[in-house]
C-alpha cells in the first residue's frame with residue numbers, strides 16, 4: 001500500500017440469487033468509504049465482484065436448464081445493473097470464472113504448495129452445502145447448520161489439506177499486535193478466541209464437484225470454493241501477471257465483509273497470504289446485518305415491495321441515506337417503510353431540501369438571484385462558520401473510523417444550524433429596510449457557503465443529490481472535484497456574475 005493509495009474490497013457475491021437489501025447495504029457503505037477517500041485526494045481502488053464457483057450456483061443453473069457459465073454471465077449483468085442503479089462507483093469487478101482469477105488461484109496455490117503447506121489426506125466430517133463450509137459437531141445444532149437449519153451432510157473423501165495449524169502462532173501475534181486488523185472489537189474478540197483455541201488444517205479441494213478450478217496437483221479435484229474466492233482480492237489486481245497495479249495497491253487497506261464470514265477472512269485468508277509470503281490486508285471489517293421483515297409498504301409508495309426498488313422512484317440517494325444513517329457498520333439494523341418515510345420527510349425533505357430551496361428562493365426574491373461578494377464576520381455568521389468547520393473536522397474523523405452514521409450526523413449538525421440561522425437572521429425582516437441591505441446579502445451568502453460545504457460532505461452518501469445541490473447554487477465545477485483538505489469557510493461567493501434561479505424540490509415529501 002503506497003502512502004496515498006487506498007484499496008478497498010467488498011465480499012464477492014454468490015450468484016444463485018439476485019442481491020438483497022443486506023448485500024446492497026454492504027456495497028453502499030463501501031461506496032461511501034471509497035468516495036470519501038477520493039474526496040481526500042487518495043488514489044483509491046474499489047473492487048467488487050461475483051463468486052461463481054459454488055455448487056449452489058451450479059444447482060441454480062441446472063434448475064433453470066442453463067449452462068453454469070452462461071447463467072453466471074447473465075447474473076453478472078444483473079448484478080452490475082443493480083449496482084449502477086444504486087450509484088456504486090466500483091473501479092473493478094472480478095468474477096471467479098475470469099481467466100486472470102483462475103491464473104491467480106493457480107499461482108497462489110503453487111506458492112503455498114512450494115512451501116510444503118499442501119498435503120493429501122482423507123476428510124471426514126459434517127458439511128453444510130448451502131454455507132459450503134465444514135462444521136464440527138459442537139458448531140451444529142442437533143446435527144443441523146446453525147445458519148440454514150438444514151442437515152449438515154457427512155462427507156468422506158480424499159482431499160488436499162492446507163496446513164492452517166502451522167500459522168496459528170503467527171496469526172495470533174499479528175491480531176494481538178494490530179488492533180486495527182479486525183474491526184469492530186466484537187469480531188476481533190471472536191476471532192481471537194477461535195485462534196487461541198487452536199487451528200486445525202483445512203481441506204482445500206473437493207473430489208465430488210466439477211464446477212470449479214481444477215487443483216493444479218491433482219486435476220481430478222477442484223479447489224474448495226472458499227480457498228478459490230478469497231484469492232479474488234489479489235487476482236483482480238493482476239497478481240498472476242505481476243501487474244504494476246498489484247504492487248501499487250496491495251496490501252488492501254480494507255476488506256468489508258459480512259460478520260458471518262469473518263473467520264474465512266481473518267483466519268484462513270491471512271494464513272494463505274503468510275504461507276505465500278504476501279503482506280496481509282490492513283483491516284478486515286465485519287459489518288452487521290440489515291433485516292427487512294417484509295411488512296406492508298405505505299400506500300404512498302405505490303406497489304414498491306422490495307426496498308431496493310425504491311431507487312426506481314426516488315433515485316438511489318434516499319435509500320443510501322437511510323441505510324447509512326440508520327445502520328452503523330458495527331451493528332445489526334432494520335429497514336422498515338415507516339422509518340424510511342419518517343427519515344425521508346424529516347431529514348431530507350424538511351431539513352436539507354428546505355434549506356436549499358428557501359435559501360435560493362430568498363436570493364431570487366431579494367436580489368434577483370444575484371450572488372454578491374459580501375460575507376461579514378458578525379457574531380452569528382462567525383458561529384455558523386465555526387459549526388461548519390467543526391462539522392468538517394468531525395465528519396472526517398468519523399469517516400476515517402468507518403463511522404459513516406456519525407459522519408452523516410455531523411453533516412446534519414451544520415444543516416440544522418443553517419436552518420436555525422435563517423430563523424435568527426430573518427432575512428424577510430432585513431429585506432424591509434434599505435439600511436440592512438448589506439446584512440441581508442451577507443446572511444444569504446453565509447447560507448450559500450454552508451450549502452456549498454454541505455453538498456461536498458454529502459457526496460459520499462448521496463452522490464446524485466450532492467451534485468444537484470452544487471448545481472442549484474450555481475457553482476462551477478462539481479463536488480467530486482473538491483478536496484476535503486481545502487474545504488473550509490471561504491470565498492465561494494466571489495465567483496463573478498454568479499446567479500441562482502429557483503430550483504425543483506430536491507426531495508418532494510412522501511405523503512402519509
Ligand SMILES: [Zn+2]
Nearest residue numbers: 128131145148
Ligand atoms: Zn449452512
